[in-house]
Amino acid sequence: MTSNGPPLPFGPGALAFVGIYVLSLLGIGFFAYRKRRGDSLGDFFLAGRDMGFAVLFLTLFATQYSGNTLLGFSGAAYRNGLGFLVAVHFMTAVVVGYVFFAPRLYRLSRRELFITPGDFIYFRFGSHFLRILITLIMIFALLNFTLAQMKTLGTVFETVSQGRIPLWAGVIGLALVMLVYESLGGMRSVAWTDAIQGGILIAGFFLLLYVALDQLGPLSEALAQLAAQPETAKKVARPDGAGGRTWLSFVVMVGLGIAIYPHSIQRIFAARSSRILKRSLAVMAITPLTTSLVAVIIGVLMAAHVPGLDHPTAGGGAIVPSETVLPLLCLKVMQASETGYWLVVVIFAALIAAVMSTADSALLSISSMITKDLYAPYFRPNAPEAHLTRAGKGIAWLLMVPIVWIAIGYDGTLIQLLSIKLEVLVQCAPAVYLGVHSRRLAAGPVALGLVAGLVFTLGLHWSGDLGLTESNTGRLFGFHTGLVGLGVNLCVIAFATFCARRNSSADARRV
Amino acid sequence: MPFSTKHDKAAAKHRRAFIDPARRPWVWAGFALLLAGLIPVWPIEGWWWGIPGWAVLAVLMSAATSAFTIFVLIKGWRDPDDV
Numbered sequence: 001m002t003s004n005g006p007p008l009p010f011g012p013g014a015l016a017f018v019g020i021y022v023l024s025l026l027g028i029g030f031f032a033y034r035k036r037r038g039d040s041l042g043d044f045f046l047a048g049r050d051m052g053f054a055v056l057f058l059t060l061f062a063t064q065y066s067g068n069t070l071l072g073f074s075g076a077a078y079r080n081g082l083g084f085l086v087a088v089h090f091m092t093a094v095v096v097g098y099v100f101f102a103p104r105l106y107r108l109s110r111r112e113l114f115i116t117p118g119d120f121i122y123f124r125f126g127s128h129f130l131r132i133l134i135t136l137i138m139i140f141a142l143l144n145f146t147l148a149q150m151k152t153l154g155t156v157f158e159t160v161s162q163g164r165i166p167l168w169a170g171v172i173g174l175a176l177v178m179l180v181y182e183s184l185g186g187m188r189s190v191a192w193t194d195a196i197q198g199g200i201l202i203a204g205f206f207l208l209l210y211v212a213l214d215q216l217g218p219l220s221e222a223l224a225q226l227a228a229q230p231e232t233a234k235k236v237a238r239p240d241g242a243g244g245r246t247w248l249s250f251v252v253m254v255g256l257g258i259a260i261y262p263h264s265i266q267r268i269f270a271a272r273s274s275r276i277l278k279r280s281l282a283v284m285a286i287t288p289l290t291t292s293l294v295a296v297i298i299g300v301l302m303a304a305h306v307p308g309l310d311h312p313t314a315g316g317g318a319i320v321p322s323e324t325v326l327p328l329l330c331l332k333v334m335q336a337s338e339t340g341y342w343l344v345v346v347i348f349a350a351l352i353a354a355v356m357s358t359a360d361s362a363l364l365s366i367s368s369m370i371t372k373d374l375y376a377p378y379f380r381p382n383a384p385e386a387h388l389t390r391a392g393k394g395i396a397w398l399l400m401v402p403i404v405w406i407a408i409g410y411d412g413t414l415i416q417l418l419s420i421k422l423e424v425l426v427q428c429a430p431a432v433y434l435g436v437h438s439r440r441l442a443a444g445p446v447a448l449g450l451v452a453g454l455v456f457t458l459g460l461h462w463s464g465d466l467g468l469t470e471s472n473t474g475r476l477f478g479f480h481t482g483l484v485g486l487g488v489n490l491c492v493i494a495f496a497t498f499c500a501r502r503n504s505s506a507d508a509r510r511v
Numbered sequence: 512m513p514f515s516t517k518h519d520k521a522a523a524k525h526r527r528a529f530i531d532p533a534r535r536p537w538v539w540a541g542f543a544l545l546l547a548g549l550i551p552v553w554p555i556e557g558w559w560w561g562i563p564g565w566a567v568l569a570v571l572m573s574a575a576t577s578a579f580t581i582f583v584l585i586k587g588w589r590d591p592d593d594v
Contacts, residue, residue, distance in 0.1 A: 082566045088573045089549050095580050096542060100533045103588050107529065110592070220561025238565040244552040251549060274590035285580040289573065437533060 014345040021200075021349055022174065025181050025193050025356070032185025032192055039386035041115050044186035045368040046270040049110075051191060057280040058198030059191040060267055062357035064094065064258070064284070065201060065291050066145075067152035070208075070351055073292060075323035077299025079310050081226060081235020083243065084296050086250045091288035093255025097433075098281050101259075102268050104436045106277055109269040116365075117265045117432070118373030124435045127443035128377075133450060134428050135373040138262045142362045143403065144421040145261075149359035150175065150407035156351050168408045174352075175404050178360045183393045187270060190360045197353030202290070204350025207343050208326075209294045211333045212301050215340075219297055222304035235303055245478030253483045256433070257426040263365035265432075302329060326351075363403075367396040423461065423482025427453040427489055434493075445496035453489025457481050532587035541579050548572045 037043050051059070077084040105120065114120050117138060122131040150171050157170030165173075181189045216222065226232040239247055258264070271277035302309075302325040309322045330347060333340040371392040376383060383391075431446050460481040464472035476484050532538045549572045555564040 082563065082569075085566060085569045085573075088570065089576075092573050092576050092580070096576065099538070099580060099583055099588075103529075103531050103533070103590070107590065107592075218561070223562060236563050236566075238551050238555070238563070241552075244550050248546075248550050251546070273593060274588075275593040278584045278588055282581040282584045285577040285584070289570075289577065293570065293573075437531075 010345070010348075014341075014348075017345055018349055018352065022177055022352070024196075025177060028192050028196070029181025029184040029189040032181070032189035035188060036185065039389045041368075041372060041385050041388055041392070042113060043188075044389045044392065045115050045364065045372075046266060047187040047191055049270055050272050051267070051270045051276070052272055053276045053279055055191050055195045056267065056271055056276055057283050059194035059357075059361070060264070060280055060284055061287055062194040062198035062201055062353065063263055063267070063361040064091075065287070065354060066358035067149055067156070067351060067355035069291055069295055070204075070354055071152065071323050071326055073295035074299040074302070074326050077296040078303045078322040078325045079299075081232070081300055081303060082223075082296070083235070083239055084299065085293075086247050087292040087296060088288045089247070089251050090254035091258075091292045092285065093251045094258040095281055095285040097255045097259030098264075098268075098284075101433050101436045102277065102281065103274070105265070105432075106268050106271065106274055108436070114269055115266075116369050116372045117260070117262045118369055120265075121431060121435070122373075125431070125443035125446060127447065130431065130443050130447050130450075131373055133447065134431060135369050137424055137428055137454075139366055139369055141421040141425040142262060142366050143399075146359050146362045146366070146403055147407050149355045149362070150403060153352065153355045153359065154407065156348065156355065171404050171407050174356065175400050178356060178363065179397055179400055182360055182364055182396060186389075186392075187266070187364060190357075190364050191270070194357045194361065197357040200346070200350045200353045201357075204347050204353070205291050205294045207347055207350075208298060208329075211340065211343055211347075212294075212298045212329060215329065215332050215336065216301040216305050219301065222301045225304040226300070232303065232307070235300070242478040246475060246480075249475070249479040249483050253422060253426050253480050253486070256429045256486075257422040257482075260425065260429060260432050261365075262369060263361040266365055266368070298329060299325060363396055363399065366399060367392045370395050370399075420461075423457050423480060423485070424454065426482050426486050427457065429486060430489060430493055441493070441497065442500060445493045445500065448496050449489040449491075449493035452492040453485040456488045457485030460484065528589065528591035530587070530589040532583045535587055538583050538587055541583070542576075545572065545576045545579060549576065 037048055042049055073084070073087050076087070108114070108120065108123070112119070112123055114123070116135070118131045118135040121134050122128070125131075153174050154167040154171035157165050157174065158167045181193060185192070213219070223236050227236045268277060271280070299322075306325065306328055309325065330344040334344045371388050375391055375395070376388050380387070380391075427450050430449060434441050435446070459466065459468070460473040460476065462472055463469040473481055475481065549569065551565045551569055553565070553568065555568055557564050559567045
């Protein structure tokens, strides 16, 4: 962008538009503060478990589709061509994932008043070890996520201001805005700002599709152009055998993993009724066709019209060149007409919305897990809820300091971050998906499987660094190491459950 | 056990009225078929409407999965607490 991509000619009017939008979020935070119904954890972290259809759908949408969808997905589609249609499939698989645990988990959450996923884990398995381990894994995944969002936020703001607002100032300023509105209204603030951000994001995706096709011509011409060149023909070719396995691996791993993100699970807890939850999830099932597919189309169009950005070394810097295809497209549109200029302003507002809505949800979720799953049970077991709510706010402010500090100095690609955190998070899938259905599954086998899955996944991931193989193993026979680790995880659970039952039957016979 | 300990008849009837889509075999069968269709391993040749046939099929299968998911959520999930 400014330092890694094209400088975009935003004028004072555009800056004022973005500035007013960001400041309006503080107003929503104040309004949410006035609407609070007390200082309980349920009111602060779950908006009083009273989210209606529009807010629930838009907050699910804005949280699930982040800056990575716009920048990372279009960049990946630029590099991989139609092969990245897998993004449409794996984002659909996320909603399928909800189908397999949300109905039962929602019912349990209404009865047991869960605040965090850790509450469910402890209720279901009665194990402190499992609750702490799963909470720490979820915090790791969300910290990773928040870091990437904060980095993107600073870069976008730097682009919008053409370097007049440096990256560090953008990150710190927007972090402060987020912290203020989040501290004021908790989940209510986050969900209401998400609703606005989700609305802008939906409009942004439709605008993007329109400007991309208007500026670059039909998709069929771009595809024919890619197919005609030997060096780009692979971008329209059907994936080979290993490609097909990786496709399957993506669909299963991302589908299972993203659905159990703690901030997603907490939105299930926050629904006013199961009718509202099912309707919100039903609308979510359509969104991959209006978001991920748009990002893929943009990536493919840009691959045909602006070649040469495939290789990470082409431009250097924090963001790989292919992830600048969206700003490049915006530059073309801005230079074409006055209307195009204002369309791009709205698109950038959508980008900021995408990033902020994901980051604030993740931050709130992290602070709720530290407060409810770690601080309350192990440091202040008898603390009143008002104290814990205040502690949650303080934790969010404390957490933001290292996050901002690392975000300013972080270097890496967005899509790599997405991959690493999911490989770890998906190891928690058996505890949630099986735990919600099986009464016989015990804490011991689940904990053993989780540890085995983690060791196997991380061992493969860093096998090169550990000297076990020539280089680190990202995939095994086309399957992600996280999914292979999940296979090991499930096998250990099955074996340990079988052994435990055999031992208990032998004990029963002896008695 | 952490699951419900209420044993009165009304509560039992209430529990039975809850239908979880994950316990319905046709839901599993539907998603398994769709998953098999989603993976681009089928020998689809040629171009449809200026787009490679396999890519058109991938998008159509995605649309079919979305439609089936909506059907499962609306028709396959019944909760007596629905208001």
